[in-house]
Amino acid sequence: MTVPYTNNYSYHEALIKSLKVNVLRPIMTFVASDKLKFLDLPWKPYYTQLQVGLEGKERDLFNWFEQSLSIEVLAVALTILVTITIYTMEHYLDERQKKMYKVTEFPKDLEEVVKEIDEDEVNDEDEENEYVHEEGKVVEDDCGGKKKEKNKEQRKKMLPQLLSKFSKSQHYSLDKLSFGILHDAYTIIETVVFILMGALPYTWNLSLRMTQKWYPWSNRSVSTLDSNYESQHEIVITLVFFILTTVLGTITSLPWDIYSTFFIERKHGFNKQTPQLFIMDRIKSLVLTFALGCPVLSIVIWLIQWGGEHFYIYVWVFTIAFSCFMMTIVPLVIMPLFNTYKPLKDGKLKDMTYALAGRLKYPLTKMLVMDGSKRSNHSNAFLFGFGRNKRIVLFDTLFKNVTDDEIVSILGHELGHWKLGHSICNFLISQVYFGIIFFCFSLCYENPELYSAFGFNDPNRIVPTIVALTLFFQTLWSPLDKIVGLATTLYSRKCEFEADEFSVNLGMGKDLQRGLVKISMDNLSSMVSDVWYARVHYSHPPLVQRIQAIRNYMKKNDWS
Numbered sequence: 098m099t100v101p102y103t104n105n106y107s108y109h110e111a112l113i114k115s116l117k118v119n120v121l122r123p124i125m126t127f128v129a130s131d132k133l134k135f136l137d138l139p140w141k142p143y144y145t146q147l148q149v150g151l152e153g154k155e156r157d158l159f160n161w162f163e164q165s166l167s168i169e170v171l172a173v174a175l176t177i178l179v180t181i182t183i184y185t186m187e188h189y190l191d192e193r194q195k196k197m198y199k200v201t202e203f204p205k206d207l208e209e210v211v212k213e214i215d216e217d218e219v220n221d222e223d224e225e226n227e228y229v230h231e232e233g234k235v236v237e238d239d240c241g242g243k244k245k246e247k248n249k250e251q252r253k254k255m256l257p258q259l260l261s262k263f264s265k266s267q268h269y270s271l272d273k274l275s276f277g278i279l280h281d282a283y284t285i286i287e288t289v290v291f292i293l294m295g296a297l298p299y300t301w302n303l304s305l306r307m308t309q310k311w312y313p314w315s316n317r318s319v320s321t322l323d324s325n326y327e328s329q330h331e332i333v334i335t336l337v338f339f340i341l342t343t344v345l346g347t348i349t350s351l352p353w354d355i356y357s358t359f360f361i362e363r364k365h366g367f368n369k370q371t372p373q374l375f376i377m378d379r380i381k382s383l384v385l386t387f388a389l390g391c392p393v394l395s396i397v398i399w400l401i402q403w404g405g406e407h408f409y410i411y412v413w414v415f416t417i418a419f420s421c422f423m424m425t426i427v428p429l430v431i432m433p434l435f436n437t438y439k440p441l442k443d444g445k446l447k448d449m450t451y452a453l454a455g456r457l458k459y460p461l462t463k464m465l466v467m468d469g470s471k472r473s474n475h476s477n478a479f480l481f482g483f484g485r486n487k488r489i490v491l492f493d494t495l496f497k498n499v500t501d502d503e504i505v506s507i508l509g510h511e512l513g514h515w516k517l518g519h520s521i522c523n524f525l526i527s528q529v530y531f532g533i534i535f536f537c538f539s540l541c542y543e544n545p546e547l548y549s550a551f552g553f554n555d556p557n558r559i560v561p562t563i564v565a566l567t568l569f570f571q572t573l574w575s576p577l578d579k580i581v582g583l584a585t586t587l588y589s590r591k592c593e594f595e596a597d598e599f600s601v602n603l604g605m606g607k608d609l610q611r612g613l614v615k616i617s618m619d620n621l622s623s624m625v626s627d628v629w630y631a632r633v634h635y636s637h638p639p640l641v642q643r644i645q646a647i648r649n650y651m652k653k654n655d656w657s
């Protein structure tokens with residue numbers, strides 16, 4: 098590959114030229130030679146700041162070809178091409194997974210492991226009975242009898258329960274996936290239409306006009322196209338733009354949210370939300386988005402304008418500080434806006450958890466129960482907190498079927514994430530990732546051709562920072578983001594196995610297996626999965642793999 102580098106060129110220009118000649122031209126020759134005439138389509142937004150561009154397009158093939166090679170046309174065409182390619186790949190995986198949800202036969206491997214769990218249980222009970230017999234003491238008082246009865250009730254065989262839930266789980270998963278496929282199709286059409294319509298320059302100009310009309314400190318007499326006005330008031334215009342796009346986004350996603358909550362989740366018995374609660378949640382989220390988003394956006398734009406060449410360093414430091422701030426404020430201020438947290442009642446579960454936390458030197462200060470049942474019947478548990486002030490939160494839905502021992506084994510898994518440094522590692526990875534993003538963004542920030550392609554083609558006006566950021570994520574960064582996403586899910590699954598092993602090594606392997614099966618059953622989680630779909634999408638390994646791994650850890654470390 099030759100890089101035409103002379104003194105008159107900047108390195109940037111040389112690199113772009115070289116890319117055009119060596120990479121894009123062969124690709125485009127290939128595309129143009131095809132009957133599809135891919136580039137003959139109007140790869141230019143309908144609405145642009147200046148109505149100039151390729152109107153005088155020559156039909157002469159050579160000229161047409163040279164013009165087609167302009168970054169402006171290529172940027173739009175390639176963005177749409179990449180978006181559609183990613184969509185097609187994901188759709189292919191969805192279809193593979195859909196086939197799995199239509200299977201009516203219970204998966205053999207899952208049947209085998211759950212049967213083994215049930216057999217373990219029977220053996221354990223026999224051992225217990227023998228023990229009682231040998232000691233010659235039979236506790237038969239009312240309380241003990243009831244306790245034993247309850248224990249037995251909770252410890253009834255799981256395989257029949259799982260079998261009875263299988264077809265329900267398949268239907269639920271299929272409904273959710275089919276809905277997802279439809280939603281994805283809508284999203285891609287919306288994205289392409291918005292690019293080709295020039296929704297971005299249109300909304301920006303609308304925000305500019307609205308600011309001029311209503312912003313009390315603005316000079317009303319200046320012309321809309323005055324670039325001084327635009328650059329002086331960029332932050333205010335950006336906030337108007339942000340509010341407009343957020344409100345628009347909420348409106349277009351509303352029908353989908355409503356259908357998912359009130360039709361799919363309700364049909365399968367999960368939804369507990371009333372329409373009032375649903376509306377209140379949306380209003381609270383919007384207010385929060387504005388309350389947090391507006392100051393953050395203002396600071397980021399100010400830093401980019403003020404920071405000069407090395408702005409990415411300042412922006413990065415700010416995002417790290419902001420992430421730490423969010424980690425403190427989210428559980429203390431934001432989550433209580435949506436749910437009620439009550440301290441866990443004194444009792445066996447609390448004692449066992451504090452004992453476990455003490456053993457692992459986890460600075461547990463509070464155990465809370467969240468009213469997750471207010472919205473849905475899905476169950477969960479999580480840890481949060483900063484420094485010496487850690488808390489454990491359990492969803493109230495968890496207590497329905499899962500026993501205290503099983504909950505503690507699941508907390509053993511969660512504490513494993515903390516003890517093995519997964520939480521801190523995830524935090525560091527995301528911070529480094531932000532740093533890389535902002536650095537790459539700083540490389541493209543000054544390239545006007547990219548923004549011109551998407552309708553910001555008036556050389557006398559500024560390219561708004563928020564638009565530059567949006568386009569950067571939508572075009573150059575989106576394929577990279579997908580790859581990073583794949584690596585992240587892979588890493589996340591590895592962490593899950595490690596945390597399971599951690600809980601096993603605390604001597605809780607048996608309870609953990611039962612706990613996981615029960616939670617999976619209560620959530621109607623999918624019991625079958627396509628290998629590739631799971632690899633791409635699952636942050637947690639499929640249930641059967643986790644149980645198999647737990648059993649192996651138990652054998653390996655003599656816990657069985």
Ligand SMILES: [Zn+2]
Pocket residue numbers: 510511514592593596
């Ligand atoms: Zn986990």
